[in-house]
Amino acid sequence: MIPPIDLGALSAPAQKMAQKAAPQKLREMAARGIAPGLKPGEVVTLLVLLASREDEPARETAEKTLAALPEPLLQGALGGDLPPLVIDRIARVYADRLPVIERLLAFAGMAGDTLEELARTGSEAVTELIAVNEERLLKNPRVIEKLYLNKHTRMSTADRLVDLASRNGVELTGIPAWREVSIAIKEELIVEPTPEPTPDDVLFIETQALAESLAADHAVDTHVEDEEGQEKLKDVYVPLYKRLADMTISQRIRRAMLGSREERMLLVRDSNRLVASAAVRSPQMQEEEVVLISRNRNMSDEVLRIISTTPEWLKSYTVKKHLVENPRTPVLVATRLVQHLRESDLRHIAKSKNVTSPVKDAARRHLERRKT
Incomplete structure (x- = not known):
């Protein structure tokens, strides 16, 4: 829960403009980012405050101003202290501005909810920034869970985060197949962070793209049975099968967590029990898939x-x-x-x-x- 903005921490002029009883023209000026004499951080705080009030007539104006802050005002605000709620709003509005997110992550006052949201939805570059601060991650293991389940997080980074949690005795219950993930990582080599994606990262991304291109509109099995009940892989899924086969156990487990229905139907048949178990535990698993799996005699x-x-x-x-x-x-x-x-x-x-x-x-x- 992100605490509300403490009006008492604002300067007297800012408090006057923040009052619901303040003259409407004064609030409209604040909603346009016009507040002479106030520091940039207070101007942005007022904007967030006005944009958060459902009954505020100037709310829409404040939202538009927040979405397109003049660069001097934005940079000035990022250079001072900001309340957690303001940090959260800026992070959501400017999620695609890497320099802005980088500066926000430096704020000790960033709320856990904000960090979790960035980890859940962030781009590869954002997740790499978040993954650097191991101390912060261990204090909020849910962030590790969100990063692991974010398809933009590099596979190599996900492995390091799982290894970090395992070494420190942290159980990531938000990952449905945590038992399988934690066992698999103990048998694998953990690579050091690199500026560019590793070959395994590239394989993971390319496999995702291939799986998405093969995705059907409804549940479909990747195999057919002959007259004797023996399964045969459908030709169209052979390239996807080969890519998955080239992956490590931990990589296949994460594909099972994040991948397509077709990937799950392949991985649920994996000869490695950890992978097969992870596939059926996937949070993406649908009832129609379970129907197909439960009747399969293989x-x-x-x-x-x-x-x-x-x-x-x-x-x-x-x-x-x-x-x-x-x-x-x-x-x-x-x-x-x-x-x-x-x-x-x-x-x-x-x-x-x-x-x-x-x-x-x-x-x-x-x-x-x-x-x-």
């Missing part, structure tokens, strides 16, 4: 177990039914879910040749119970 039991322990996915009757019918689903999971199925589906499962014996037995028992 999927790993760990992936199916994760689906079965995710309340969001078990709201879907189709997912529960697929898990029960899938012979790769752990037996204890499948038999537990049997009780949630309709009678017609239980009768089908009890006779099916494609369902394991313990699950068929469980279906028969539940049918008998429902008759009594």
Whole structure:
């Protein structure tokens, strides 16, 4: 929570202009950035104050002025002390002005919320600036989480941040696959910061561009099954598969977190359990994808177990039914879910040749119970 502007910290003339009871013409002058005798920081503070009041007649004027501050006024304000709320507003309005963001990051008074927002939405250059201050990051681990989940953050930088958190015993619960991420990073070489992106950074970016070019408008599987139930990768996804295969485990995990549906459908089949688990835990995962995964008989039991322990996915009757019918689903999971199925589906499962014996037995028992 960013604290409100303390009017008592302003000079007497600034306080007079900031009062809601101040003459309208005086407030309109302040909203245009005209405030003779005031320091640049106070002028900008007044603008933020007026722009924040919903019932302020001069609000729209103040917003327009804030969006196009004269350079001397902006630089003058950045050269003094600014309240956290003013820092936050300038950071949001001038997010694409790297020199402005760089000076704002030097303010000790920047609120955690502001830093998190910059980490979440910032460009590559902005995320590189934020990632430099390790002490600040360790005090606010949520910033590390936002940087990791920002697709503009370099892969090499994300690795360093994960390593930083792991070495200092910080658990980043805001990263859905934190367990997998933290395990993978211990086995990998952490490169030092460089002015330019590393070859791995370039691979990560190019893979993202390729995945976006292949993205479909609806959930689509990357594989097809032959008559014997064996999977084959569709030709169109071969280049994407090869790029993902060239990545390290931590890189594939992050692609699973940030990538397209097609990437997730590839990575959920990864031979490395950490990668496959991360893919199914992705915050981007949609129900229609889970439906495809839960019925796939080539999927790993760990992936199916994760689906079965995710309340969001078990709201879907189709997912529960697929898990029960899938012979790769752990037996204890499948038999537990049997009780949630309709009678017609239980009768089908009890006779099916494609369902394991313990699950068929469980279906028969539940049918008998429902008759009594």
